[in-house]
Structures are given as structure tokens and as C-alpha cells.
Amino acid sequence: MLALQVLINGILLGGLYGLMALGMSLIWGVMNIVNIAHGALIMLGAYVTFWLFTLWGWDPFVSLPATIALLFVYGYCLQRFLLNLIVRAQLFLTLLITFGVEVVMVNLVRIFWSSDLRQVTPTYAGANFAVGGITIPYVRLWVFLTTVILSVLFLLLLEKTRLGRAIRATSEELRAARLTGIPVAHIYAVTFGLGAALAGAAGGLWGMLFPITPIMGGGLTLKSFVVAVLGGLGTMMGAIVGGLVLGLAESFTATYLGPTYPNAISFGLLVLILILRPTGLVGRRA
Amino acid sequence: MRLASRRVPLVVGALIVAALALAPAGLSPFLVQFLINLFMLAALAESWNIIGGFTGYASFGNVAFFGIGAYTTAVLLTVAEWPFALALPAGGLLAMAFAGLIGMPILRLKGHYFAIATLGVAETMREIVYNLKITGGGTGLTMPITRSPLPFFYLMLAILVAATLVNWWLSASRFGYGLIAIREDEDAAMAMGINTAFYKTVAFALSGAFAGLVGGVFAYWITFIDPEGVFRVIVTIQMIIMAVFGGMGTVVGPLLGALVLASVSELLSTQLVSLAELFNGLIVILVVLFMPKGLAEVIRKREFSLKKLARNLREYRV
Numbered sequence: 001m002l003a004l005q006v007l008i009n010g011i012l013l014g015g016l017y018g019l020m021a022l023g024m025s026l027i028w029g030v031m032n033i034v035n036i037a038h039g040a041l042i043m044l045g046a047y048v049t050f051w052l053f054t055l056w057g058w059d060p061f062v063s064l065p066a067t068i069a070l071l072f073v074y075g076y077c078l079q080r081f082l083l084n085l086i087v088r089a090q091l092f093l094t095l096l097i098t099f100g101v102e103v104v105m106v107n108l109v110r111i112f113w114s115s116d117l118r119q120v121t122p123t124y125a126g127a128n129f130a131v132g133g134i135t136i137p138y139v140r141l142w143v144f145l146t147t148v149i150l151s152v153l154f155l156l157l158l159e160k161t162r163l164g165r166a167i168r169a170t171s172e173e174l175r176a177a178r179l180t181g182i183p184v185a186h187i188y189a190v191t192f193g194l195g196a197a198l199a200g201a202a203g204g205l206w207g208m209l210f211p212i213t214p215i216m217g218g219g220l221t222l223k224s225f226v227v228a229v230l231g232g233l234g235t236m237m238g239a240i241v242g243g244l245v246l247g248l249a250e251s252f253t254a255t256y257l258g259p260t261y262p263n264a265i266s267f268g269l270l271v272l273i274l275i276l277r278p279t280g281l282v283g284r285r286a
Numbered sequence: 287m288r289l290a291s292r293r294v295p296l297v298v299g300a301l302i303v304a305a306l307a308l309a310p311a312g313l314s315p316f317l318v319q320f321l322i323n324l325f326m327l328a329a330l331a332e333s334w335n336i337i338g339g340f341t342g343y344a345s346f347g348n349v350a351f352f353g354i355g356a357y358t359t360a361v362l363l364t365v366a367e368w369p370f371a372l373a374l375p376a377g378g379l380l381a382m383a384f385a386g387l388i389g390m391p392i393l394r395l396k397g398h399y400f401a402i403a404t405l406g407v408a409e410t411m412r413e414i415v416y417n418l419k420i421t422g423g424g425t426g427l428t429m430p431i432t433r434s435p436l437p438f439f440y441l442m443l444a445i446l447v448a449a450t451l452v453n454w455w456l457s458a459s460r461f462g463y464g465l466i467a468i469r470e471d472e473d474a475a476m477a478m479g480i481n482t483a484f485y486k487t488v489a490f491a492l493s494g495a496f497a498g499l500v501g502g503v504f505a506y507w508i509t510f511i512d513p514e515g516v517f518r519v520i521v522t523i524q525m526i527i528m529a530v531f532g533g534m535g536t537v538v539g540p541l542l543g544a545l546v547l548a549s550v551s552e553l554l555s556t557q558l559v560s561l562a563e564l565f566n567g568l569i570v571i572l573v574v575l576f577m578p579k580g581l582a583e584v585i586r587k588r589e590f591s592l593k594k595l596a597r598n599l600r601e602y603r604v
Binding site for chain 1: 397398403406407410412413416530558564567569570574575598599601602603
């Protein structure tokens with residue numbers, strides 16, 4: 001029975017990891033940018049949700065579209081006016097500039113909103129229900145369902161719409177995409193905006209389960225990266241599978257080995273997968 | 287001709303070191319502390335430069351070696367009651383050995399994968415130290431207080447000089463050329479008969495050794511260390527910023543970077559620590575945009591006009 005409970009916990013958490021990694025994988029796959037600021041975007045999403053909740057009393061689930069919209073605009077501007085300037089430079093430089101963006105974001109948040117631990121606590125935060133001896137908190141379940149809905153919506157957008165096709169075309173061949181009349185700079189910015197929106201949504205949901213601080217993003221960047229690599233880069237399904245794998249791994253090791261080494265576990269998984277399956281769990285590329 | 291051109295910087299360097307060695311006599315305690323901090327940052331930047339600059343493997347986890355050096359020295363001093371003169375080299379050696387061992391698997395990774403794997407090493411190291419008993423866990427370790435800052439001043443200076451000399455040696459030696467060849471094109475380097483795995487591992491171990499030594503001196507200098515204070519991501523960030531800002535893969539670049547950043551950070555951090563870090567972040571962004579080859583290159587080519595600096599943008603924008 002304990003094993004089943006741990007399994008459920010792992011899946012519920014894994015959905016959120018999947019959502020985080022989706023944004024990272026998208027930005028990486030399309031523009032070849034490893035976005036170190038991804039965790040900072042998650043952090044920003046968490047704070048937006050927190051402030052909407054604290055100042056105006058907006059329910060965190062209701063305010064999610066607002067968080068998503070704000071983060072999209074923020075991400076769009078970041079790519080359009082800053083990252084686009086350097087996007088075709090060598091990998092190290094794009095990685096480094098997002099590193100700089102992360103440091104700036106984290107410290108601005110620190111200066112304006114302080115380093116205090118904060119929490120989003122709607123009235124139903126502690127409520128849960130039991131099915132056959134397994135306890136499931138409502139919030140965790142709803143968070144999981146929301147991540148599923150958002151992931152499906154995002155995949156549909158990418159696969160079925162004209163915009164999605166433009167993004168995929170740009171990802172495959174920049175020059176050819178430009179020749180066919182795709183506004184590449186705009187598409188890049190939209191892509192980053194979408195990645196930021198996914199991160200923001202993940203942050204808003206994260207804030208309902210865990211405390212929020214300005215420096216929460218560092219570990220989450222590492223996790224998003226691990227999940228994106230676990231699943232196989234650029235494959236969107238991979239991010240979701242990877243998220244579930246990491247969620248389950250953390251849940252099981254925390255129960256059976258103790259909760260003291262969360263990062264060591266993500267890192268161990270990463271190295272293992274890089275050695276055993278360099279293309280990821282569902283990746284195909286040779 | 288080549289020998290002469292290499293002798294000039296050596297003489298200039300020796301003069302600067304001699305002046306610095308005499309400096310504490312005439313300086314205020316505040317300035318002595320500032321110089322120790324500057325030497326520390328510069329030595330870390332030079333140590334990062336060996337693996338990140340010359341070899342082209344951007345390590346985002348060098349703070350792990352710094353931390354290992356700091357903790358080994360501190361544990362040997364307090365728990366085993368070794369003299370500092372033995373504890374410090376032990377810290378450096380352990381950091382070097384760890385860098386070599388962990389380097390063997392992770393130096394097979396490239397680019398982003400290597401960067402994040404090293405980030406993971408640092409995070410994991412922090413967790414391990416946090417959970418060990420001998421390191422004092424989350425509460426940290428306290429060392430006996432030394433009255434005079436002078437031993438730390440000379441030790442840091444000595445480590446900095448050694449690290450700079452190693453970089454200087456790399457800039458014109460068979461081994462250094464091997465590293466540069468790996469940076470430029472690893473497959474080609476291998477095809478030319480360079481034992482790339484060996485070269486990379488040695489470079490990583492060298493980098494780790496210097497970071498470990500600096501960590502050991504740092505620990506005794508500030509007399510109290512805890513996992514959150516030692517394994518700070520910002521330490522790695524600073525190493526990278528200083529090297530990139532000054533010029534990666536050059537000898538004087540990291541020194542220039544350390545001088546500028548330590549000075550400005552010192553001025554700003556009297557106001558607010560977050561402000562100094564914010565400034566670091568802004569510098570990274572601006573350097574990547576306008577002078578990715580670093581300050582040393584800009585000075586060497588005397589390209590100070592905005593137009594020249596913006597050329598980088600024209601090349602890489604979409």
C-alpha cells in the first residue's frame with residue numbers, strides 16, 4: 001500500500017516536472033539556447049501568482065491565465081530585444097547570457113520583494129480525500145490535471161496550428177524558413193514567450209505546493225534540464241516522460257532512502273542516462 | 287625575438303609582485319583585506335581559465351573544488367588538529383584528486399551537457415557536506431582566529447602567482463597547445479595524436495588544485511565556514527565572469543577581470559549585497575553582447591569605439 005501511495009505521489013509531482021521541462025525543451029530544441037534563466041522564469045510565475053493571490057485575493061487556479069499571459073509577454077520581449085541579438089553565437093555565449101539574465105532577475109526580486117519565504121495558501125490547501133487507503137491532496141490532483149491540460153494544449157498548438165508549423169520549420173532550418181517568408185525574429189520571440197509561459201504556469205502551480213523564494217529557481221533549472229535530457233531533447237513527449245521518471249525516482253528514493261539527497265538523485269539520473277542512452281528515453285536521433 | 291617578447295611580461299609581472307609583497311607595510315587594514323579578496327578572486331579566475339579558457343570546457347561547478355579545499359583544510363585543522371602548513375596542501379591535493387576522478391566520466395560530455403553536469407557536481411557536493419557529521423553539517427565549522435592577516439595576504443599572493451605562471455606556461459607550451467587544439471576542434475586534435483582524455487583530465491585536475499588551495503586559505507582566513515557560505519553558485523559565476531570579462535584563454539585577461547570586478551563589487555556591496563550581484567549579472571549580459579572575446583582583446587586591438595563593439599551584434603543577430 002505504501003508503494004502505491006509513493007507511486008501516486010511520484011506521478012502527481014512528475015506532471016509538474018514535465019510541464020517545467022516542456023518549456024526548457026522547446027527553447028533548447030528550436031533556438032539551441034540552454035536557458036539557465038528557466039528556473040528564474042518559474043520563480044517569477046510563482047511570485048505573480050502569489051501577489052495576485054495576496055493583494056487581490058485571486059484564486060491561484062483562476063489567476064493562472066493571467067500569469068501565463070504576463071510571462072508570455074515578458075519572455076517575448078526578452079528574446080525579441082535581448083537574446084535575438086546574440087542567438088546565433090556559439091553555445092557558450094547564449095548559455096552565459098541567460099545566466100546573466102537569471103542573476104539579474106533573482107537579485108531584482110530580492111531587492112524589491114525581499115528574500116522571505118512565502119506561500120500561496122488558498123482555503124482548500126490542506127484538504128484531501130482517500131481512495132482505498134491512499135491519501136490524495138486535492139491541490140496536488142488539480143495541479144496535476146492542470147499540467148496535463150496545459151501540456152495537451154501546448155502540443156496541439158505546436159502540431160496543429162500554422163504558428164506551430166512555423167516554429168517547427170524555423171527549428172529545422174533557419175535560412176529556409178526565412179526564405180519561405182516566416183518572420184524568424186518574431187517566431188523566435190514567440191517561441192521563447194511560449195517557453196516562459198509554460199515556466200510561469202509551472203511556477204504558479206509550484207507555489208501552491210512548496211514555499212517560494214527568490215533563489216528557488218537554481219535547483220529547478222537543474223531539474224528541468226535533467227528532465228529535458230532524460231526524455232530526449234526537442235521531443236515534447238520526451239519532456240513529459242522524463243518528468244514522470246524524475247518524479248517517481250524522487251518519490252521512491254525519498255521514501256526508501258531518505259529525503260536528504262534530492263539533487264544528488266537528479267544528477268545521478270542525468271549522468272546515468274547520458275552514458276546509457278545519449279539520445280534520451282524516447283529520442284531517436286543517431 | 288619570441289623569447290624576448292615573452293621575457294618582458296615576466297619582468298613586468300615580477301615587478302608588480304614585488305611591489306605588492308611590500309605593500310602591506312604602508313596600507314590600511316581595510317585595503318589589505320581588499321587585496322586578499324582580490325588575490326583570491328584573481329586566483330580563482332586563473333584556475334577556471336585553465337579548463338574553461340584554454341581547454342574550452344566551460345565548468346559551472348568549480349566551486350565544488352573550492353569547497354573541497356576549504357572543508358578538507360578546516361576539518362584537518364579542527365578535528366584532526368593538523369598544523370595549517372600540512373592541512374592546506376592536503377586540501378589542494380584532495381581537490382585535485384577529486385577533479386581528476388570526477389573529470390574522467392564527465393569530461394566525456396560536451397558543451398551544455400558538461401556545463402550542467404558540473405553544476406550538478408557542485409550541488410551534490412553541497413548536499414554531501416551538509417549531511418556529513420565530520421563537516422559539522424548545516425552548522426558549519428569554526429577555526430581558531432589568527433591575529434594578523436599577513437600570512438593570508440602572502441599565501442593568496444603566492445597561489446595567485448603560481449596559478450598565473452601555470453597559465454603563462456600553458457600559453458606557450460606543448461601541453462598548452464594541446465589544450466587549445468582540443469578547444470578549437472577536439473576531433474582534429476585527437477586525429478593529430480593528442481591524448482585528449484588525458485589532456486582534459488590533467489587540465490581539470492590542475493584547475494581543481496588551485497581552486498582547492500584558494501578554498502583552504504579562504505577557510506582559515508574567514509575562520510568560519512558552512513555549506514551555504516562555501517558552495518555558493520555565485521562563486522562559480524564570479525570565476526566565469528572574471529575570465530570572460532577579461533578574456534578567456536589569455537593570461538592577463540582573468541587578472542584584468544578580477545581587478546575590475548573586485549573593485550566595483552567592493553564599492554557596491556557596501557550598499558547592498560544584492561546590488562553587487564545584480565551588477566555581476568548585468569556585466570555578463572553586456573560582455574556577451576559587446577565583447578565576447580574579453581577586455582584583453584579589446585585593449586590589444588585598440589577597438590574602443592561603439593561601432594566596433596557593436597560589430598559582434600551584427601554578426602550574430604537574427
